[in-house]
Amino acid sequence: MNTDQNLNPLVTIKDLQGKNFLINKYQRGYRWGKREIHALLQDILTFDITKDGFYCLQPLVVLNKVDDTFELIDGQQRTTTIYLILKYLLNDNFYHIRYETRGSTDDGSNDFLINLHTFDFSEILNTDSKEIENHIWKVWKESFCNVNNIEDTVDNFYFFKAYCLIQLWFIKNGNEETLKYYLLEHTKVIWYTEELKEKEVASTFINFNDGKIQLDQAELVKGLFVLDMNKISDFTRKSYELNQFADEWNSIEQHLQRPDFWNFIQKNRTNKEVANKITILLEIDKGKGTKEEDLYYTFRQYEKAFTGEEKPEWRSLATLYNLLDEWYHDRETYHLMGAVVHLTSKTIHAVLNEYRSSNKKDELKNYLKEILREEFFLEYNKNKFKPKYDINEIKYGKTGVLPILLLYNIAVAHLQDKKYLFPFDLFNSTRAWNIEHIYAKNSMGFETIEDLMDWKSEIEELFNENDSLKQNDELMNLFDKIKVDDLESANAKVKEIEKLLGDIIDKDHLSNLCLLDDKTNIQVGKKVFRRKREQILEINTLLDENAYVPLATKQVFQKALTLSSELTMNYWNTRDREAYISDVLNKITTFLN
Numbered sequence: 001m002n003t004d005q006n007l008n009p010l011v012t013i014k015d016l017q018g019k020n021f022l023i024n025k026y027q028r029g030y031r032w033g034k035r036e037i038h039a040l041l042q043d044i045l046t047f048d049i050t051k052d053g054f055y056c057l058q059p060l061v062v063l064n065k066v067d068d069t070f071e072l073i074d075g076q077q078r079t080t081t082i083y084l085i086l087k088y089l090l091n092d093n094f095y096h097i098r099y100e101t102r103g104s105t106d107d108g109s110n111d112f113l114i115n116l117h118t119f120d121f122s123e124i125l126n127t128d129s130k131e132i133e134n135h136i137w138k139v140w141k142e143s144f145c146n147v148n149n150i151e152d153t154v155d156n157f158y159f160f161k162a163y164c165l166i167q168l169w170f171i172k173n174g175n176e177e178t179l180k181y182y183l184l185e186h187t188k189v190i191w192y193t194e195e196l197k198e199k200e201v202a203s204t205f206i207n208f209n210d211g212k213i214q215l216d217q218a219e220l221v222k223g224l225f226v227l228d229m230n231k232i233s234d235f236t237r238k239s240y241e242l243n244q245f246a247d248e249w250n251s252i253e254q255h256l257q258r259p260d261f262w263n264f265i266q267k268n269r270t271n272k273e274v275a276n277k278i279t280i281l282l283e284i285d286k287g288k289g290t291k292e293e294d295l296y297y298t299f300r301q302y303e304k305a306f307t308g309e310e311k312p313e314w315r316s317l318a319t320l321y322n323l324l325d326e327w328y329h330d331r332e333t334y335h336l337m338g339a340v341v342h343l344t345s346k347t348i349h350a351v352l353n354e355y356r357s358s359n360k361k362d363e364l365k366n367y368l369k370e371i372l373r374e375e376f377f378l379e380y381n382k383n384k385f386k387p388k389y390d391i392n393e394i395k396y397g398k399t400g401v402l403p404i405l406l407l408y409n410i411a412v413a414h415l416q417d418k419k420y421l422f423p424f425d426l427f428n429s430t431r432a433w434n435i436e437h438i439y440a441k442n443s444m445g446f447e448t449i450e451d452l453m454d455w456k457s458e459i460e461e462l463f464n465e466n467d468s469l470k471q472n473d474e475l476m477n478l479f480d481k482i483k484v485d486d487l488e489s490a491n492a493k494v495k496e497i498e499k500l501l502g503d504i505i506d507k508d509h510l511s512n513l514c515l516l517d518d519k520t521n522i523q524v525g526k527k528v529f530r531r532k533r534e535q536i537l538e539i540n541t542l543l544d545e546n547a548y549v550p551l552a553t554k555q556v557f558q559k560a561l562t563l564s565s566e567l568t569m570n571y572w573n574t575r576d577r578e579a580y581i582s583d584v585l586n587k588i589t590t591f592l593n
Contacts, residue, residue: 011191012054013082014184016095020069021062022108023076025100025239028246029155030080030162034133037081037165045179049186058219059190061226072097074192074226082183084163087117088170089180099155112156116163119148124164125171132168136161192223217299218276222249224306225314245314252321253278259425264328267342267428281321287349320352331421335414335591336368338424343403344375369592376407376588383589391584396508401435405515405552408584411591412552426548436516437507438556439572440526449484454528455494456482458571459501465573468504475500510584511577514556519547529571533557556580 047055061074072079079097086094098108123143129135140160145152170176229245232238256262256277266280274280279298286301305312327333340346351371355364373380376389385391388400395401406427413422427433459479463469470476478497482490506512516524516536524532536549536557555561559569561579 010056010188012185013086013187013189016189018068019095021072021079021095021097022065022069023072023097023099027076028243030077030158032077032081032158032162034165036077037162038169040078040081041085041166041169041173041179044182044187045173045175047182049182054186054188055182057187057189059192059223061192061223063230064193073230074223075189078189080159081162084116084159085166085179085183088163088166089176089183091117110155110159112150113159116159119144121164121167125167132165133161136164192227217296218279218282220296220299221282221302224302225312228306228311229314248314248318249278252281252318255321255325256280259429260421260423261325261328263424263428264334264338265324265341265348267424281317281324284324284348284352285317285320288347323355324348331414331418332365333368335410335422336365336372338422339407339410340368340371342424342427343407344371346371372407372592376404380589380592383585391510391581394510395506396435396437396513401510401513402433402515404510404584404588405435405513407588407591409515409550409552411587412555414591415587416551420551422551423548427550430517430548432518434516434518434521435513436521436524436553438512438514438532439505439507439529440532447487449487451527451531452482452484452487452490452494454530456484458528458530459497461568461571462501462505462573466505469501472500472504475504509577511581512572514553515550516553517548520549523547529557530569533569 044055057078059075060072060079062070062072065071083093083095083097093114096109097113099110100108123139124136127135137157140157141152144150144160150156170179225245226242229238229241232241253276262277262280265284282302283298286298286305288298302312327337337348337351340351341348351364351368354367376385378384378386387393388398389404390400391404394404410422413420456479463476463479475497478493478500482493484490501507520536524535527535537554559576561583562576563579566575
């Protein structure tokens with residue numbers, strides 16, 4: 001490396017040539033698999049060199065031992081993977097990795113790793129197995145070790161597996177010379193040493209990255225913890241602390257990949273959009289800045305804390321995660337917290353500060369209910385909603401409809417079935433939500449006589465229950481003139497009838513609205529109630545496999561809220577509407593009581 005790392009903490013992969021990396025015995029072994037390895041290769045190959053200039057890897061945390069020898073405190077997985085990629089591309093060892101305990105020679109070198117590129121991999125490369133990782137394991141166990149006299153250790157297997165996956169990726173994707181050029185000349189890493197001040201690392205990350213590369217603050221925060229633990233003088237204690245930290249960090253990271261847990265604590269990003277899922281935990285602990293304020297707000301809060309009198313303890317973060325997990329497994333807290341996160345501007349960070357001050361579960365639940373009451377009600381005890389959410393007044397197209405229907409669905413999920421949880425992950429993953437008219441607002445443009453006849457039957461039942469409709473001469477005359485054998489003429493009259501009905505029956509009122517995902521909405525379109533019911537309940541046909549119909553919407557089309565003595569299954573009548581609105585009020589107020 002031609003420049004002092006302390007002055008130039010951003011270095012190219014080419015600058016690592018000939019360096020020696022020492023991996024201490026307290027560290028876990030190399031464990032990257034197909035997903036991580038192929039993602040790294042794809043990212044390097046596909047970044048836009050003309051736009052971004054270089055691809056920036058997450059930081060390497062190192063301790064300078066002697067000239068060109070560095071203890072690799074954090075970043076072993078990436079460093080080993082790049083070592084193996086370059087071994088394949090250059091057919092040589094670009095830099096060196098030694099292990100305090102796992103090496104097979106006195107200086108800590110692993111002979112198998114050093115000579116990995118010299119072995120015959122044809123049994124792997126010539127396979128057409130779709131279960132490639134299982135096939136690699138089988139070859140390793142049944143033939144490779146015996147044929148080549150290789151010691152069968154966990155570390156050796158993962159080196160072998162990674163090298164096989166790298167070769168297979170290049171066989172499929174090619175572009176060896178391009179990737180070699182991008183990796184050596186246009187891939188950089190933040191060189192994070194104990195001597196390098198954290199502010200210099202943050203400055204490098206922010207100034208050079210400038211929002212172009214999808215890097216995460218979590219790696220910078222992780223570096224702060226690792227460097228702090230590395231200052232522990234007692235080696236046994238340091239090894240224990242670092243190992244426990246690595247295990248717990250990885251365990252939490254894995255659990256946060258679960259969409260059901262992730263979407264319970266936040267709403268704006270899918271977990272696929274965040275490289276390190278643990279970022280959300282750090283943001284909950286320290287808060288999250290806005291884009292206008294500071295993209296690196298969370299990291300800066302940790303940076304300030306580490307330079308202050310009371311340094312952050314990893315144990316407190318692990319405890320925070322356990323607390324969130326406890327909230328997740330308590331049904332009422334899960335639904336209340338999910339409702340607060342998805343329906344108000346209050347963050348879990350703010351809720352957490354309140355919880356820490358009281359530290360009582362019942363008080364937490366009451367606090368969450370109070371947040372929701374303040375959002376939706378003027379006077380909760382009198383069931384008086386804010387005008388924006390007034391269930392007797394809000395109509396289609398108003399901003400309050402979606403929040404009310406979502407709160408209602410969460411309340412139904414909580415109160416209706418004690419084993420059911422509202423799926424915030426499915427709600428968030430749905431591309432778009434539609435406010436669906438239960439009785440179609442525009443049942444027009446029928447393509448078949450059968451659809452027209454269904455509509456006529458529904459309208460006739462509507463007339464029978466509503467005297468004001470039967471007394472409307474204009475409406476009745478138009479209806480009597482419909483000829484089912486002339487679709488073009490009939491559709492024109494349907495359009496006129498629907499307009500008149502819209503003036504008499506308020507189809508845009510909340511009592512005629514429900515939540516429906518976009519995929520289901522496309523299928524049911526402007527069908528009459530009976531046809532919608534059949535499709536949404538999948539009576540005669542199946543919905544799109546990715547469709548998600550909320551529980552409360554299903555209840556609407558099941559007529560589950562209407563007294564059995566008043567049931568008519570073919571259309572949505574006045575009694576259905578009244579029962580529906582009554583249930584919306586009852587479920588929401590009961591949920592927040």
